[in-house]
Amino acid sequence: MSGIGLEPDSDQPSEPADATRRKLLALAGTAVALTLAPGVTVWARDLVARRDREGAPRAKVRYGLLIDARRCHTDCSACVRACEQYNGLRRRPGPDNAQWIRKVTVTDPQTGVTRSFPVMCQHCEHGACVDVCPTGASFRRPDGIVLVDKHRCIGCRYCLMACPYKARSFVARNVRDQKPWAPRGKGTAEGCTLCVERVVAGKLPACVAACQRAGHGAMVFGNLHDPQGALAKRLAAVTTETIRADLGMGPSVHYRGI
Amino acid sequence: MAKATYREIAGCGITYRILLVACAILILAGLGAALYMRAQGHHVSGMNNQIVWGMPHVVAVFLIVAASGALNVASIASVFGRALYKPLARLSGLLALALLVGGLWDLVLDLGRPGHLLAAVLYPNFRSIFAWNIYLYTGFLVIVGFYLWFMMERRLNRYTPPAGFVAFLWRLVLTTGTGSIFGFLAARSAYDSAVLAPLFIVMSFALGLAVFTLVLIGAFRGTARPLGAHILGRLQTLLVIFVASVLYFVAVYHLTNLYRAGDRGIESFVLVRGGIFTGLFWGVQVVVGGVVPLVLLLGRRAHTSAHKVARTLTMAAAAVVAGGLAQLYVLIIGGQSYPLQMFPGMIVTSRFYDGVVHHYDPRWPETVLALSGPAVAALIVLIAVRLLPFLPTSLADEVTRSPGEGASSPPASTVAPA
Amino acid sequence: MHRRAVFWAVLAVLLSLGAVWASHRGPVPVPVVAQAAGHCVLPVAVMRREHMMLLRRVREAVVRRDVHDGRLRLTRCISCHAQRNAAGVALAVNARGQFCASCHAYVGVRPDCFACHAARPEGVGPGGFGGTVPGPLPVAAAAVMPHAQTAAGLSEGGP
Numbered sequence: 001m002s003g004i005g006l007e008p009d010s011d012q013p014s015e016p017a018d019a020t021r022r023k024l025l026a027l028a029g030t031a032v033a034l035t036l037a038p039g040v041t042v043w044a045r046d047l048v049a050r051r052d053r054e055g056a057p058r059a060k061v062r063y064g065l066l067i068d069a070r071r072c073h074t075d076c077s078a079c080v081r082a083c084e085q086y087n088g089l090r091r092r093p094g095p096d097n098a099q100w101i102r103k104v105t106v107t108d109p110q111t112g113v114t115r116s117f118p119v120m121c122q123h124c125e126h127g128a129c130v131d132v133c134p135t136g137a138s139f140r141r142p143d144g145i146v147l148v149d150k151h152r153c154i155g156c157r158y159c160l161m162a163c164p165y166k167a168r169s170f171v172a173r174n175v176r177d178q179k180p181w182a183p184r185g186k187g188t189a190e191g192c193t194l195c196v197e198r199v200v201a202g203k204l205p206a207c208v209a210a211c212q213r214a215g216h217g218a219m220v221f222g223n224l225h226d227p228q229g230a231l232a233k234r235l236a237a238v239t240t241e242t243i244r245a246d247l248g249m250g251p252s253v254h255y256r257g258i
Numbered sequence: 259m260a261k262a263t264y265r266e267i268a269g270c271g272i273t274y275r276i277l278l279v280a281c282a283i284l285i286l287a288g289l290g291a292a293l294y295m296r297a298q299g300h301h302v303s304g305m306n307n308q309i310v311w312g313m314p315h316v317v318a319v320f321l322i323v324a325a326s327g328a329l330n331v332a333s334i335a336s337v338f339g340r341a342l343y344k345p346l347a348r349l350s351g352l353l354a355l356a357l358l359v360g361g362l363w364d365l366v367l368d369l370g371r372p373g374h375l376l377a378a379v380l381y382p383n384f385r386s387i388f389a390w391n392i393y394l395y396t397g398f399l400v401i402v403g404f405y406l407w408f409m410m411e412r413r414l415n416r417y418t419p420p421a422g423f424v425a426f427l428w429r430l431v432l433t434t435g436t437g438s439i440f441g442f443l444a445a446r447s448a449y450d451s452a453v454l455a456p457l458f459i460v461m462s463f464a465l466g467l468a469v470f471t472l473v474l475i476g477a478f479r480g481t482a483r484p485l486g487a488h489i490l491g492r493l494q495t496l497l498v499i500f501v502a503s504v505l506y507f508v509a510v511y512h513l514t515n516l517y518r519a520g521d522r523g524i525e526s527f528v529l530v531r532g533g534i535f536t537g538l539f540w541g542v543q544v545v546v547g548g549v550v551p552l553v554l555l556l557g558r559r560a561h562t563s564a565h566k567v568a569r570t571l572t573m574a575a576a577a578v579v580a581g582g583l584a585q586l587y588v589l590i591i592g593g594q595s596y597p598l599q600m601f602p603g604m605i606v607t608s609r610f611y612d613g614v615v616h617h618y619d620p621r622w623p624e625t626v627l628a629l630s631g632p633a634v635a636a637l638i639v640l641i642a643v644r645l646l647p648f649l650p651t652s653l654a655d656e657v658t659r660s661p662g663e664g665a666s667s668p669p670a671s672t673v674a675p676a
Numbered sequence: 677m678h679r680r681a682v683f684w685a686v687l688a689v690l691l692s693l694g695a696v697w698a699s700h701r702g703p704v705p706v707p708v709v710a711q712a713a714g715h716c717v718l719p720v721a722v723m724r725r726e727h728m729m730l731l732r733r734v735r736e737a738v739v740r741r742d743v744h745d746g747r748l749r750l751t752r753c754i755s756c757h758a759q760r761n762a763a764g765v766a767l768a769v770n771a772r773g774q775f776c777a778s779c780h781a782y783v784g785v786r787p788d789c790f791a792c793h794a795a796r797p798e799g800v801g802p803g804g805f806g807g808t809v810p811g812p813l814p815v816a817a818a819a820v821m822p823h824a825q826t827a828a829g830l831s832e833g834g835p
Contacts, residue, residue, distance in 0.1 A: 027420045028427055031401070096306035099610045107605040119600075119608075128445060134388035135377040141742050149739050150792045152377045155370015158388055160310040164445035166598055166610065170310070170370065172301040178794040180751045185792030186299045187370030200742065243600060247444055258601075 062144035063194055064224040064252035065208070066234055069117040071218035077103050079118050079219065082210030086195070088179035098169040098184075100192040101207055106258065115258050117218070118207065121146060121167040121192035122243065125250030129159035129168060129191075138189070144224070144252055145194045153188040160189060164244050167191050224252060262345035262657065264647035267481050274480070274640070281637040288630020291623040292367035300370065303624040308616035309594050313628040314368040316586045320465065321361030321631055322395075322436055323458055324582075326429040327466015329354035329402065332409075333429075336422030342492060342658055345650040346474065347422075351406040352639060352648050353470055354429075358398060360635030367627055387438045394432045401425045410646065433462045440589065447524035448593030453514065457507040461582060464500035467493065468578035473639065475568050477649055486655035487564035494571055498555045501578060505548045508585070520602060527596045527615075528588060535592035538584045547581010550574070564655075591618050707778035712756045717747040731789075750789065755797035768795035 083101045084091055091097075101120035107113070123146045124130075129138040130146065137152035138159045148159075148168075160168045168191045175184055181197045184190050195205035204212075204221050211219040222231025240254040267274070295303055305312040332350035335343035366372050382389040405421040408414040437458030443449040471493050478485040512529065515521040528539055551574035562570075595616045600606060606613035643649055650657075716723055718730075730748055737743040757775040758766040769776045770790045780787050 028424055031424045031428065093609070094306070095308045095611060095616070096301050097610070099307070102608050102610040102612075104600075104606060104608040104612055106601050107607075109603070109605055128443070131385045132388065132442070133383055134386045134392065136381045136383040137377070139740060141740065143742055147739065151735055151739070152374075152381055153371065154374045154377055155372075156388065157310045157370070158386070158439075160307065161594070162443050162445055164598060165600060166307075166612070169307050170300065172306065173299040175792075178792065180754070180794040180798055183792040183794070187296070188792065189370075200744075244445075 058225065059142055059144065060225060061142075062224045062252060063199060064123070064144070064222065064231060064254065065194075065205075066220040066231055066240060066254045066256065067117050068218045068220075068238075069115045069255060069257040071216050072115075072117045073216060073218075074105065074114070074116040076214060076216060078210040078214040078216075079103075079207035082206045083120075083192075086179070086206035087182040087193075088177065088184075096170075096172045098171065098190065100167075100169070100190070117255065117258060119165060119167070119243070120207070120253070121194070122165055122249070122251030122253040123192075123194060124252065127249055128162035128164065128247075132158045132162040134158065141196075143200075145196050145199070146191075147193055147196065148189050148191060150183060150185060150188045150190075155187040155189070157189065163191075164247055164249070262650045263652075264345075264348065264649060265651050266645060266647050267477070267643050267649060269640075269644035271480070274644075277636070278640055281633040281640065284626075284633035285630050285637060288363075288367070288627045288633065291626040291630070292372075295368075295623050295627070296372070302621065304619045304621045305624060308611050309591065309618040311590055311594065312618060313620045313624045314364040314631070316583065316590050317628040317631050318361040318364035318368075319436065319439075319590065320583055320586050321357045321364065321635060323433060323462045323586075324465040324469045325354045325357035325361060326398070326433045326436075327462035327464065328357055328470045329425060329429050330463060330466055331470055332405070333422055333426040336409075336419045337426045339419075342489065345653060345658070346470075346489075348406065348409055348648045349474060349477070349643075350470060351402050351409065351425075352642050353473060353635075354466075355399060355402050355406075356635040356638035356642070357466075357469065358395060359638060360631040360633075362395060363634045364628055364631035368624070387435055387442055391432075391435045391439070394428070394435050398425075398428055398432050401428050429462075430459065433459045440593070445598065446593055446596075447515075447521055447599055448528070448589065448596060451511060451514065453507060453511045457504075457511055460500065460503040460507050461585070464497070464504050464578055465582040467497050467500055468575040468582070471497065471571055471575040472579070475572050477643065478653065479568075481649065483649070484652045484654035485564060485568065486653055486658055487562065487567045488655045489653050489658045490564060490567045490571055494555050494567065494574075497571070497574060497578065498552060501548055501551050501555075504585075505544070508543075508548075520599075523599070524593075524596050528592055532592060532595075532615075535588050535595065539588050539592075542584035543581050543588060546577050547584060550577045551581075594618075704782060707773075707782045709778055710757070710759050710775050712775075714756070716756075717752075750793055751797070754793075754795065758796050766796040766798075770795045 080101050080103060083089065087100065089098050089100065101118050103116060104119045105114060105116045123140075123144055125140070125144070127138070127140065127146050130140055133139070134156060135152040135154060137149045137154070138146070139149060140146045155170070157170050160166075160170055168189050170189055171184055171186050174186050178184055182193070195203075195207075198205060199221075203209075208219040208221040211217065220231050220234055222229045224231060224235075226232055235254060238256050240256045241258065242251040242254055243258075245251075300306075303312065328350055330350070331343050332347035332354075334340050335347045335350075366375060369375065378389060378392055382392070384390065401421070402425055405418070405425045408417045408421045434455045437455035440449040441452060441454035474493075475485065475490075477483075512525060515525045528535055530536060532539070554570050554574040554577070557570075595618060597606075597611075597613050597615060600612065723730075731750060734748045735750075738749070754769055758769050759774060760766050767774055768790075770787065771777060772781075776787055776790075776795075
């Protein structure tokens with residue numbers, strides 16, 4: 001061999017220079033345009049359709065939650081149990097267990113202060129799960145609730161990879177005897193639905209109701225965009241924060257005292 | 259330089275048949291494993307809600323990255339006009355197609371609902387890099403298909419350079435897309451880095467060339483066609499540059515993470531206390547996949563016999579492949595194993611494995627499925643080289659060396675196994 | 677040459693055996709579809725021909741756009757069409773011989789709905805879920821939330 005180095009071959013150049021190059025560029029341009037064309041078309045169509053559909057820049061309704069970690073009891077998990085019971089989730093401890101809502105305990109290593117509170121889908125305004133989903137199965141409804149449209153889900157689990165809150169689960173087993181209001185099936189992603197069918201019927205999500213019933217009242221549900229609503233008033237009165245606000249996803253679930 | 263001639267392989271040998279049957283068995287086993295996972299649900303695999311992507315994804319990403327890299331040899335010939343590589347271009351294109359199909363086989367069969375894949379075509383979400391990749395992958399298959407056709411049909415030969423150019427651009431975008439699958443995931447400390455896209459591109463150069471070299475040497479050995487030291491030396495040079503570039507980008511990736519205080523957790527996990535991942539990183543990715551090939555390839559200087567060059571190159575390429583697999587395992591599995599930083603700096607516990615390092619324990623269904631991807635690629639290559647003239651009849655030094663160059667070079671020696 | 681003849685002969689024999697096996701039980705009998713009480717939301721002929729398109733359109737509207745048409749809901753179809761056994765327990769509509777399965781088996785089409793959806797009603801009245809007029813509460817929900825029956829406004833959620 002002729003040593004290490006990238007010395008050019010002494011062969012004569014195999015193409016005429018200028019005309020071919022121009023042709024190459026034209027071809028490359030065509031190829032790029034052809035690739036982009038379907039995407040741009042669909043995107044533009046979506047933009048138009050969205051403007052038609054939404055009209056106003058700000059939706060009237062954006063459902064959200066306020067979770068007060070000061071009122072949440074460390075050893076209470078009424079919200080988790082209510083969610084499991086209402087949505088027909090089987091309790092099966094293990095890494096492939098479905099967990100739409102879970103109690104998380106956070107300890108500050110400096111001060112030793114411990115807080116305990118539930119974490120579920122944060123129903124983000126710009127959720128990573130919605131962005132990464134190749135089929136749009138993961139989507140945000142006009143009322144701000146983020147759902148998995150299982151008719152479209154192909155089970156790629158990209159949303160599980162993308163969610164910073166670990167709020168998505170993958171159904172890894174055959175499911176039987178689902179609740180009629182909570183469809184879930186093997187091979188699809190799932191997560192907290194904010195009990196959408198209860199909410200649109202004017203009821204509280206199961207977890208919030210259970211928290212009230214347990215007498216803690218640590219969870220407030222309501223419409224973030226209604227200034228007269230209980231949730232907005234409460235948010236105006238107390239200091240709250242969202243988890244991983246640095247990611248800029250705009251969660252609808254606010255926390256107090258974490 | 260003599261005009262290269264190509265010929266189908268005879269395909270009667272016992273080795274060829276054994277390979278064919280072995281690939282077919284592996285593919286059927288993989289299909290069976292996929293059906294089993296589909297019927298039972300993914301709980302029969304080692305993948306779960308903590309380790310979301312496993313073995314099939316490691317192998318699939320390897321194959322897809324190697325696919326775009328395998329096309330490089332053809333690109334060097336038709337885009338950069340190096341006539342030396344021209345006889346290799348057909349095999350290069352074929353390998354690119356085969357590896358990509360093998361990778362997609364793994365990816366698609368691992369889906370929760372592969373039967374619903376059509377949804378990705380009917381309702382594409384173009385904010386998702388996955389949706390783009392569907393077009394990038396199918397587009398790659400079409401473009402490389404045309405490229406091969408133009409190369410192999412004498413009357414269309416003049417369209418080869420433009421087709422090669424388009425294919426070259428396309429493969430760069432494709433690998434960027436593959437790297438961005440991970441690079442766009444801001445939630446996970448290991449992935450949130452723009453360096454991943456260029457890192458994947460240089461990885462594709464190295465892995466693609468390594469796989470190409472292995473297939474080339476294997477095919478020429480198996481068919482007893484002469485393979486000269488001249489062309490092997492060139493491949494050797496390229497491999498050195500690519501392996502060194504991968505090491506450079508890996509260093510940049512880890513140094514940027516180390517510099518950012520927030521990412522020191524994941525770095526100390528991968529580099530120091532990550533158990534199997536630390537071992538794989540230093541032992542296989544860096545030493546076997548980086549240092550060993552460099553030492554092997556740089557240690558052998560010029561004027562060696564083709565036999566020795568081929569042996570060294572085979573060992574080095576195999577080491578690069580092993581290193582690449584380890585690198586993807588550390589990145590994909592290790593990146594998920596490290597806990598999500600929901601509350602940076604805090605100690606987090608829950609009943610759902612928050613704040614703990616997740617263990618991945620690959621089980622047979624996904625491992626068999628993962629292995630069937632390379633088998634698909636191999637089967638495609640085996641059948642294609644038998645049906646169509648992909649392989650040049652000779653790459654001896656007399657054939658590959660251009661007339662003006664011969665005088666100053668050592669005497670030609672070729673591999674001509676019995 | 678000889679090999680090829682053998683191949684074609686074997687293929688021909690296999691094909692004819694397959695044809696015999698496929699037809700030995702005669703034509704598949706037209707299924708008896710269980711009748712539900714009362715009237716369907718649309719004429720039967722329309723439903724038979726177009727229920728899949730209707731369901732597809734409705735699922736887009738209800739799931740993705742929060743547009744409600746109280747009449748066409750899969751849950752509502754199921755609560756009407758599910759048969760009950762002697763003990764009054766609802767049977768799954770996709771069970772053998774039941775409403776969905778009987779026809780779909782006859783035409784050889786596998787409905788994908790029940791991969792995720794419940795195939796039997798559970799405490800759901802004919803009103804179904806999500807309509808503006810809520811039906812009777814499901815048992816589980818009532819247990820969880822005693823005051824939910826009031827269906828009060830959302831501001832109820834305040835502390």
